[in-house]
Amino acid sequence: MTNSHGVMMQLVMKLNQVKQSLYRDFGFTAIVTGIFTEIVGLSLDAVLHIHDETLATREGLFTLSNPGHLLLLAGLLLIVAGTCLRIHWTGVPILIVLSGAAVLGAGRITFALPAPEHSNAITHAHGNEINVSWEHLREIDRMLSTTQAATAKYRDVNVALADGYKHEGPSRMGEGAHFVNRQILDAGVFDLTHPTFLLYEHKRDWSYALVGVGWFLPKEPRDDAPPPYFAPLAAWHYHEYPPPGLCIWEDGTTNRYDQTACNSQGGRFWRESPWMLHVWLYRPSPEGIFSMVNSAVDGFQRTDVFAKGE
Numbered sequence: 001m002t003n004s005h006g007v008m009m010q011l012v013m014k015l016n017q018v019k020q021s022l023y024r025d026f027g028f029t030a031i032v033t034g035i036f037t038e039i040v041g042l043s044l045d046a047v048l049h050i051h052d053e054t055l056a057t058r059e060g061l062f063t064l065s066n067p068g069h070l071l072l073l074a075g076l077l078l079i080v081a082g083t084c085l086r087i088h089w090t091g092v093p094i095l096i097v098l099s100g101a102a103v104l105g106a107g108r109i110t111f112a113l114p115a116p117e118h119s120n121a122i123t124h125a126h127g128n129e130i131n132v133s134w135e136h137l138r139e140i141d142r143m144l145s146t147t148q149a150a151t152a153k154y155r156d157v158n159v160a161l162a163d164g165y166k167h168e169g170p171s172r173m174g175e176g177a178h179f180v181n182r183q184i185l186d187a188g189v190f191d192l193t194h195p196t197f198l199l200y201e202h203k204r205d206w207s208y209a210l211v212g213v214g215w216f217l218p219k220e221p222r223d224d225a226p227p228p229y230f231a232p233l234a235a236w237h238y239h240e241y242p243p244p245g246l247c248i249w250e251d252g253t254t255n256r257y258d259q260t261a262c263n264s265q266g267g268r269f270w271r272e273s274p275w276m277l278h279v280w281l282y283r284p285s286p287e288g289i290f291s292m293v294n295s296a297v298d299g300f301q302r303t304d305v306f307a308k309g310e
Contacts, residue, residue, distance in 0.1 A: 030082030037075030150193035157208040171202040173299030188218045211283035217273040232288045239273040246270045
């Protein structure tokens, strides 16, 4: 009888050792699986947020309609369960229930199932709205068509030169070269068929490609109300030049002269430029037809025009 009792005790001890070993093995597996699930959940959540910038405004810390959050929660519970198994605590189901209840009680889990179209839970994300009517858009389109019909001949830069347009200033990346008609500039009026300047891309083979047109209009000091033409879509702008100012000669060369020195040499002095507008009629601009710059325009610099006095 004593021997039988001893055998039973040894069998029980052996079973306990096996059970403890299984707890440790299952616990380790659960922890590793939980960590891997957390990584997958974080990655998936990041991808979802990249593709939907408004997602963060529509969800809580754990939103179970977000599969990334669901994986994060599952990974957390696996890690907790695995830790409990590793320390041989068998109240794992109770701990899981209590953990879930604690998070729910904190009000941080949002069951954001897709709402029906009539639901008040729908959120909206709006960009900047522009108050412009269909009739106004048609009028702007008509104005642009009129300008394009009148300036298409300037695809040949020699025609532009013959009509009084001259290259002034450098050729810049995103802007190209400005060919200014000083007679139109001095008149200070807005004429759809006679833009103040033409915009050319100066190519590396020394040829010119017409990419756009533009206007200069007078600007009074401290006058920050842009001209109304093409509003509200147009990006009328102006430049302020640091002291002493900018001097522009008729041949297109420029330098930083003060007004007295500039006038004495027959130049045009600008401390502040007139209002100006670029319209990219002949080279579609990724930034928009009225954008200040056009990233599709190259800026090969002229080497036959140098600043006076240098």
